[in-house]
Amino acid sequence: MTHPFELLDLPALSRFTVDRREPLRTDVERLAALWPKSRVLVVDKRGRTLVADKGTRLVDQPALEFGDNPPSDAVLLGEQDGVAYWGVPSVDDGTEAQVSPARAWQFPELTDEPQLLDLRAVGALLDDTGAGLLTSAVAAFAWHRNARFCARCGSPTESVKSGWARVCAKCSHEEYPRTDAAVICLVHDGVGTNGENVLLARGAGWPEGRYSVLAGFVEAGESLESCVAREIAEEVGVTATAIRYLGSQPWPFPRSLMVGFTAVADPTEPLVPADGEVAQAKWVSRALVRQALAEPGSVDDLLLAPGASIAYRMISSWAEAS
Structure with a gap:
């Protein structure tokens, strides 16, 4: 008997392995204890990060290179095996670059050396952990860039809850990432x-x-x-x-x-x-x-x-x- 087809595997960007549970995002003591061994992923305004080994490995960095505490614009991506993973936005000049539909799927040749590439290029090549981390980081930073002002009163907002909410400095209204x-x-x-x-x-x-x-x-x-x-x-x-x-x-x-x-x-x-x-x-x-x-x-x-x-x-x- 023939059965209706199903997806043979998870879609590439649906994979993740890290613990994303919300309580960790506000556990100040736990985050402080994890920070020295944490790893940090730097993502630019086009959603690109450094990858190596022909697009199969994220190039993350030791957390202490970013200071003794998480930067104010950092986003906690999750924890795995006692290691917390964070994302930080890169310091880019100018506004976010727009990529035309015709160019969205055009990629350079992959090399073993670090390259600045996005999820379209490497999402299917990364392992489950890497794919989940980069997908979360790209989504979170895209939201942060568009949520800098309060939807109620227009005042500036600031990042809270390890990057998973923003609160208005004037009326205390909270906003969360939208999908x-x-x-x-x-x-x-x-x-x-x-x-x-x-x-x-x-x-x-x-x-x-x-x-x-x-x-x-x-x-x-x-x-x-x-x-x-x-x-x-x-x-x-x-x-x-x-x-x-x-x-x-x-x-x-x-x-x-x-x-x-x-x-x-x-x-x-x-x-x-x-x-x-x-x-x-x-x-x-x-x-x-x-x-x-x-x-x-x-x-x-x-x-x-x-x-x-x-x-x-x-x-x-x-x-x-x-």
């Missing part, structure tokens, strides 16, 4: 149990040939399943049925949680790409998807989502299903 829910859905043709063809799309501004599954943000008052149906109809003009949950992954660019689904659509329905959002959409056979995954660049007009994204895990899991 935007987004759905991402692999649509197949429903042939058999898992389909024989998958619906892929190229976003406006993406490089030629780059395709992925469909995604969009959840609106206020909308369920995840309703969002899936709406987004697929809006983006490519087809009706989604048999909507089913697969898994989730944080995507801190800047603060999304990608909630993965699969659904079925009729391949005879005309595809109508949303103007300004979707450049192209097409049905692709499982055989071609398998070839494109095994040998990137070997299939004309079919470059698939790289390994750090949940889209990669969804597509590769579907490709292996029977």
